[in-house]
Amino acid sequence: MAATQGNPIIFYDVVDAQGGSWSSNTYKTRLTLNYKRIPYRVKYIPLCDIEPTLKELDVPPVFPNFPHYTLPMIADPSGEPDGKPTYVADSFKIAIYLDDKYPSPQYPFIIPPGARAIQHMWFTTYYPPLSALIVQLFYHLAPRIIDERSAEYWYRTRGDKYKPPSEEERVQRWGELREKFEALGKSLSFNDGTSEAGPFMMGERLSFIDFTLGGFFYFIQRVEGKESESLKEMMEWQGGRWGAFWKGIQDVESRSAQLA
Incomplete structure (x- = not known):
């Protein structure tokens, strides 16, 4: 049974102090649900409550190392009246699950046929170094936008690892980040001037x-x-290539399949 407006997918997201979203990881799944036009409702969870919530639902650990329990997670409703939902955690696994359970043409593929290996290679090989730089530059700012309990939990469990970079470190990491995005942009430029031209990795x-x-x-x-001055600068890199990319992503966010 597919999710419906009357029985939608439940999307578990990390909440900030104002009741909204902030996580880059859960954002991937929000975009996936929007793009596939699958109806969903959001259940917001404070950072400090993720582990007890998933344990209460009998969801196994997502990762072998800390943090063992993370979001995003979805609960796909059962086709049986009293059946339990299917819980899927980890944004890449969620994308694969949704492409299998909600296939094209009714629901557009988010991972095109034959591209799972390439997408997995990106996610496991090329994505982590980029993510590490983003974390080193910006993750120390997270406590100022989350609730007090979660901020205390963040400092207790992550504070020693994610300290603000020194100015010298910040300049160095920022330069490394720009180099990686410029390399990505050069790869994207192979689509320029072709029938497949567009702002995304596949045109x-x-x-x-x-x-x-x-x-x-x-x-x-x-x-x-x-x-954000950092974001403004990134949007201007390579003649505005990443500004056009970000606009396309925001369009997906705005065409939400989320139910009130």
């Missing part, structure tokens, strides 16, 4: 890789604010 065609990159921009905007 006009969106895929999960684009959502992983969009998550970075979203996270920076959330922790630094809408007037």
Whole structure:
């Protein structure tokens, strides 16, 4: 049974102090649900309550190392009247599950047929170094936008690892980040001037890789604010290539399949 407006998918997201979203990881799944037009409702969970919530639902640990329990997670409703939902955690696994359970043409593929290996290679090989730089530059800002209990939990469990970088470290990491985005942009430029030209990794065609990159921009905007100078600078890199990319991602966010 597919999710419906009367019986939608439940999407578990990490909440900020104002009752909204902020996580780059959960943003990937939000975009996936929107793009596939699958109806969903959001259940917001404070950072400090993720582990007890997932344990209460009998969801196994997502990762072998800390943090063992993370979001995003979805609960896909059962076709049986009293059946339990199917819980799926981890944004890449969720994307694969949704493509299998909600296939094209009714629901567009987020990972095109034959591209799972390439997308997985990106997610496990090329994405982590980018993510590490984003974390080193911006993750220390997260406590200022989350609730007090979660901020205390963050400092207790992550504070020693994610300290603000020194100015020298910040300049160095920022330069490294720009170099990586410039390398990505050069790869994207192979689509320029062709029938497949577009702002995304596959030209006009969106895929999960684009959502992983969009998550970075979203996270920076959330922790630094809408007037983020870092984000403004990134949008101007390579003649505005990443500005066009981010606009395309925001269009997916705005075409929400979320139910009130």
